[in-house]
Amino acid sequence: MSFIRLGVCVLGVYAMFLIWAIAQERLSVPFQSIHGDSMDKFKSPVFLGTCQSAMSSLSALAYLYFRRKPGQTLAQVLGLQLNIIGTSKKHHPPDSNGHAASTSPAGGDSPRALLLRYLQCSFFITFAAPFSFAALSHISYPAMVLGKSCKLVPVMLMNVLLYRRAFARHKYVVVALVTAGITMFMGFGGEGKSKHAAKDNEHPNLRHSLIGITYLVINLAMDGATNSTQDEIFARFKVSGQQMMFWINIFCTIVTTLMSSLPLPYIPVLHPSEGQQTEFQVALAFLRTHPSVVTPLVQFALTGALGQLFIFETLQHFGSLTLVTVTLTRKLFTMLLSVVVYNHKLTLGQWAGAGVVFAGISVEAWVKRRDVHAKRVLQEKEKAKIKSL
Secondary structure, three states: OHHHHHHHHHHHHHHHHHHHHHHHHHOOOOEEOOOOOOEEOOOOHHHHHHHHHHHHHHHHHHHHHHOOOOOOOHHHHOOOOOOEOOOOOOOOOEOOOOEEOOOOOHHHOOHHHHHHHHHHHHHHHHHHHHHHHHHOOOOOHHHHHHHHHHHHHHHHHHHHHHHOOOEOHHHHHHHHHHHHHHHHHHHOOOOOOOOOOOOOOOOHHHHHHHHHHHHHHHHHHHHHHHHHHHHHHHHHEOOOHHHHHHHHHHHHHHHHHHHHHOOOOOEOOOEOOOOOOOHHHHHHHHHHHOHHHHHHHHHHHHHHHHHHHHHHHHHHHHHHHHHHHHHHHHHHHHHHHHHHHOOOOOOHHHHHHHHHHHHHHHHHHHHHHHHHHHHHHHHHHHHHHHHHO
């Protein structure tokens, strides 16, 4: 039964996020208008985020409802009846990610404090997504996927800056390998000059690459802040991944709905819609005049929501080691699938850079496997001692 569950989880993560990746890349290129007289890009990233978060919150709510235990109250199902686990100031051993758990006074650990943390995550996610979407206009999707593999760097940095956490030594080796790999990938880039118009007089490809990398770095920094805040939530509050998924996506939906409904001025990346119309109106008008965008939009929202459920299911039943292995190989296949589907051309140097990046992440997976095995051996010894007594 356990083997079948693992197989379903792996297939679910692969299937959902491979389709999600294809849909995301498709949304970054122009669509044919209904009259056939123009090709236009979908420029409503906030509306796109609303579709994704709304579908994800509904999926998480359905999961929590059907998996609830008999007699559970709504507050318990949604994780608002807290069992505080981080209330003492005693020393806590490092967790499975190699950093020490933070401590907090009991007075700050309340449902209100938890909801504020969720809201904080939602703001980071809301403002990070448009930068990822904008980066695709300047760099290839394989480059962005590889750059996303560098998330360990901002996660570590934000954990140190925001929550004063210390990390295991192997983390710095992983960071060095990943950073070197992404530098090689971008430095040996040989993407064709036809991707961007040569209207810039000096080094148009270099200019676009720098803009794309800048957007990607901003996105990764916000992702790092999100992940470090999620680590803090798990360290202070005993909540499940599905409960966190529900609340963060609910808040994301509220924030992005407000942003897309307000007549905001033109803001590069965050609000690229021009004119007096709101982004919500611009998005609906685009859907009416470019109906071909509907299919990838639905694929993006639905597969992203279902993929998150498979990720949390894997984490709950098989632990972070298995999840790291699954997501590592998924990112590799995502990059390869993008190369095949959209005919991206990678140089030998880029393939070497990709290999260095995934080698770094493999070090992380190997260390986690070793640590998990050591913990199991220690647990077995403890059980043997108890039985002998």
